Amino acid sequence: MELLQYEFITAPKGSYLNRLGELVKKIRYYRMNVPIEGFRAALPGLKLVEQELQEFDDSIGLGKRNYIDEIMEELQQEAEVEEKLMADIVRFSKTIVNTIFHEEFVADEFAFDFRIKEAVKWLEFYGYKNEQVIDEKLNVVKDIFRSVCSMHNIIFIDSTLT
Structure with missing residues (x-):
């Protein structure tokens, strides 16, 4: 996925690239700076952003991606x-x-x-x-x-x- 590409991209607010960049930044922040309980508490909000991205993918005929899993794997x-x-x-x-x-x-x-x-x-x-x-x-x-x-x-x- 090349996370750093999405973290520093300039895109219109609410666009696919903007939302993906926000998701990457948030997951990196929670993974590096917040105890696991905090990450778990934030997960429902992160899942909503992931769902938005998946709906966008679906609207243009792309297969379902598990964005959170992909981001976590790259951070690992x-x-x-x-x-x-x-x-x-x-x-x-x-x-x-x-x-x-x-x-x-x-x-x-x-x-x-x-x-x-x-x-x-x-x-x-x-x-x-x-x-x-x-x-x-x-x-x-x-x-x-x-x-x-x-x-x-x-x-x-x-x-x-x-």
């Missing part, structure tokens, strides 16, 4: 990208840090944020959480983060220099 795929990114960062870092420095890698020692906004995914790397030191280990870990981001087509932003 986005979450899996972040999980895979973090799993690769931890796996690579454990191996390389242990090999080079004979130490265990602890991800919680490092500050970083993974973000998605307007179809752009990026990871901002800040360095050590508890100290403002730039040492050889930090540079190696930063290079690992940068490499894994590149593998996953995610922009890497180095904020250790600021």
Whole structure:
């Protein structure tokens, strides 16, 4: 479905594309920011929007689509990208840090944020959480983060220099 395409489209209010964009935004919001009980409470309203979209599809001869299910599936795929990114960062870092420095890698020692906004995914790397030191280990870990981001087509932003 390519959710991000619908989230940032400009369409006349009440049109098919406008309603679809609203549905995508609402489901993303509820999935990411609201406990499951809140999502369940909002579901009847979301189902009404889905029904409007299905009626539009029917009026032009298209088959029935389960919009909510499609959107939820794509959001799950986005979450899996972040999980895979973090799993690769931890796996690579454990191996390389242990090999080079004979130490265990602890991800919680490092500050970083993974973000998605307007179809752009990026990871901002800040360095050590508890100290403002730039040492050889930090540079190696930063290079690992940068490499894994590149593998996953995610922009890497180095904020250790600021």
